[in-house]
Amino acid sequence: MTTTITEVAQRAGVSIKTVSRVLNGEPHVRPAVRERVLQAAKTLAYTPNQAARRLAGSRSFLIAFLYNNPSPSYVAGIQTGAARRCRELGYHLVVEPLEQEVGNELEPLTALVKTLAPDGIILIPPLSDDFGLLAHLATLDVQVVRIAGYIDGPGFKLETPEREGGRLGVEQLLAFGHRRIAIVAAPAGHHAASERLLGYFDAMKAAGIPADPGLVIAGKFDVDSGRDAAQQLLALPDPPTAIFAANDDMALGVARAAREAGLRIPEDLSIVGFDDTPASRTAWPPLTTVRQPLEGLGAAAVQAIVLGDRAFAEECRFELVSRGSVGPARR
Numbered sequence: 001m002t003t004t005i006t007e008v009a010q011r012a013g014v015s016i017k018t019v020s021r022v023l024n025g026e027p028h029v030r031p032a033v034r035e036r037v038l039q040a041a042k043t044l045a046y047t048p049n050q051a052a053r054r055l056a057g058s059r060s061f062l063i064a065f066l067y068n069n070p071s072p073s074y075v076a077g078i079q080t081g082a083a084r085r086c087r088e089l090g091y092h093l094v095v096e097p098l099e100q101e102v103g104n105e106l107e108p109l110t111a112l113v114k115t116l117a118p119d120g121i122i123l124i125p126p127l128s129d130d131f132g133l134l135a136h137l138a139t140l141d142v143q144v145v146r147i148a149g150y151i152d153g154p155g156f157k158l159e160t161p162e163r164e165g166g167r168l169g170v171e172q173l174l175a176f177g178h179r180r181i182a183i184v185a186a187p188a189g190h191h192a193a194s195e196r197l198l199g200y201f202d203a204m205k206a207a208g209i210p211a212d213p214g215l216v217i218a219g220k221f222d223v224d225s226g227r228d229a230a231q232q233l234l235a236l237p238d239p240p241t242a243i244f245a246a247n248d249d250m251a252l253g254v255a256r257a258a259r260e261a262g263l264r265i266p267e268d269l270s271i272v273g274f275d276d277t278p279a280s281r282t283a284w285p286p287l288t289t290v291r292q293p294l295e296g297l298g299a300a301a302v303q304a305i306v307l308g309d310r311a312f313a314e315e316c317r318f319e320l321v322s323r324g325s326v327g328p329a330r331r
Contacts, residue, residue, distance in 0.1 A: 166199020
């Protein structure tokens, strides 16, 4: 039997109008009341009639999540958090890869906005700081939330402490006595992740270790580029004893190169990644990494679009997760 809005109101102890306001994402509802209504709707498995909601107002109850990122685990983490929060608020998440083909970069985006009329768009790096894309979005009259956005542009920038995260990862290696520390950095154009490189330099400077450009190689956020970078670093006359990678996929590539070179982890080479993806937990040894609250970031983006609540994003903090890929420096 289908649950009605009246039953949700009775269970939450509020009026039908209040339930409607909460499910439509209207502001000026006390947080405690909002959560009570959402919990009642979830318990009763209440599903709003989307057709009726569209007729009643101008909202589509759709949020578009656009990505162009080579790290599947990063995308999946944010998508999971965004989809869950959408369900809780009576919305649906539309996920679209935005392939940036020369001469055809913006046509798919224009078609999506005109066809679906989403109530908001979520962007993740590198789209969050894509000048051309942001300029075009400014002409489309749609809400935009830019996860890890750094440059000025339209929409709400959900800024993340990337520089601090980079510093955390390198400080862990320094604490184990490493001084010859390399980094597989973010590719050009990833403004947020480039902050992790600054965090690397911050930590090295604070430890009194001069910067060595030969220990900095940019990757492409995938396993193969991490492996290629590590092969170059390990072939140096004075190779590093530790490598910090700007994401977990590249860190796993570093680990592969180390094993191919006959090195043990962490006895011969220590490795720290970034993101805390599922693969980092199942790797052997498990990867020490800097955890990004990916699901929390996705939920915060939805919250900003639907409720205009930007304080939720402040709860998203990075933290070091110590596992088995870091050990004492041998030299």
